[in-house]
Amino acid sequence: MSTSSPVQDAALSAADVQRWRHLLAAEDAVLVAHYYTDPRLQALAEATGGCVADSLEMARFGRDHAASTLVVAGVRFMGETAKILSPHKRVLMPTLEATCSLDIGCPVDEFSAFCAAHPERTVVVYANTSAAVKARADWVVTSSIAVDLVEHLHDAGERVIWAPDKYLGAYVQKQTGADMLLWQGSCIVHEEFKASVLADLKRVYPEAGILVHPESPEAVIALADAVGSTSQLIAAARTLPHRRFIVATDKAIFYKMRQAAPDKEFIEAPTAGQGATCRSCAHCPWMAMNTLDNLAAVLRQGDQEVFVDPALVERAVLPLQRMLSFARTLQPA
Numbered sequence: 252m253s254t255s256s257p258v259q260d261a262a263l264s265a266a267d268v269q270r271w272r273h274l275l276a277a278e279d280a281v282l283v284a285h286y287y288t289d290p291r292l293q294a295l296a297e298a299t300g301g302c303v304a305d306s307l308e309m310a311r312f313g314r315d316h317a318a319s320t321l322v323v324a325g326v327r328f329m330g331e332t333a334k335i336l337s338p339h340k341r342v343l344m345p346t347l348e349a350t351c352s353l354d355i356g357c358p359v360d361e362f363s364a365f366c367a368a369h370p371e372r373t374v375v376v377y378a379n380t381s382a383a384v385k386a387r388a389d390w391v392v393t394s395s396i397a398v399d400l401v402e403h404l405h406d407a408g409e410r411v412i413w414a415p416d417k418y419l420g421a422y423v424q425k426q427t428g429a430d431m432l433l434w435q436g437s438c439i440v441h442e443e444f445k446a447s448v449l450a451d452l453k454r455v456y457p458e459a460g461i462l463v464h465p466e467s468p469e470a471v472i473a474l475a476d477a478v479g480s481t482s483q484l485i486a487a488a489r490t491l492p493h494r495r496f497i498v499a500t501d502k503a504i505f506y507k508m509r510q511a512a513p514d515k516e517f518i519e520a521p522t523a524g525q526g527a528t529c530r531s532c533a534h535c536p537w538m539a540m541n542t543l544d545n546l547a548a549v550l551r552q553g554d555q556e557v558f559v560d561p562a563l564v565e566r567a568v569l570p571l572q573r574m575l576s577f578a579r580t581l582q583p584a
């Protein structure tokens with residue numbers, strides 16, 4: 252059995268860091284990485300003045316950073332969001348092939364028809380969507396502010412169309428009591444967590460806390476001690492009193508969880524059903540397409556650049572800016 256941890260695995264030598272700093276500086280570039288990417292990419296972003304964050308903070312960081320090139324290690328919608336918020340910057344990704352099942356499952360034509368059938372409803376879309384879907388929306392949200400935003404709309408008497416994640420939508424509906432029509436999309440990673448096997452694991456580790464991303468099925472969320480976005484789950488790992496956690500989200504997050512709570516233990520929540528040999532495959536296949544090799548290649552070649560139709564940028568920037576302005580009102584003074 253290996254005794255190394257993701258934190259150790261991610262260790263970069265001083266010479267490595269220096270080499271990467273030169274590569275990034277030569278392109279006036281900063282690296283913006285999601286918590287689900289390879290821990291070595293996360294470590295690199297940290298060591299070179301970039302950021303490792305959830306999708307909301309990635310958007311904010313990219314918009315506010317002075318670099319003329321943003322290198323977004325994550326999935327396609329994250330690169331597009333960066334481009335929409337900073338159209339004058341060059342946005343590169345280690346690979347443009349990295350997409351998301353939620354984005355794939357919400358084609359703009361079908362979604363527009365759905366919205367057109369309910370013109371009286373406010374359209375709220377999750378950040379995990381294409382630029383074209385965002386351009387059709389009144390609001391964009393990420394999981395870190397979804398409950399707050401829908402609560403705000405509900406208090407104002409608005410009825411909502413929610414897309415694309417049906418599990419996150421159902422969770423938000425339950426938390427807020429809002430009238431929500433849900434698009435039936437799902438995340439192929441979080442959808443796989445199995446409540447009954449998780450409950451079995453909890454019986455093995457009765458003192459363990461359970462951390463769950465709200466893209467997971469309702470029965471999994473029901474077992475959680477904390478439900479939240481990736482950054483909220485990392486915060487919960489630090490602040491909750493448990494010494495051990497079972498974590499229902501992409502396991503690359505363990506890198507930051509172990510940094511945040513080095514004396515605690517983290518176990519992957521099960522994705523396989525009873526009797527299966529694979530206990531968990533909780534790793535997003537698209538996030539995994541981001542590697543140090545293709546990062547180096549894109550910095551050298553400048554290919555894999557994100558372009559968004561300017562007509563879409565003009566419309567999609569409005570719900571994104573609304574999201575960032577709303578998020579600012581939630582930050583503690």
Ligand code: 13P
Pocket residue numbers: 304305306307379393394395438464466479480481482
């Ligand atoms: P966060 O905004 O919580 O980082 O979620 C993004 C995501 O794709 C989760 O699967």
Ligand code: SF4
Pocket residue numbers: 326350351352353379438439440441466501535536537538
């Ligand atoms: Fe999309 Fe799920 Fe991957 Fe997140 S983990 S990027 S929601 S497929």
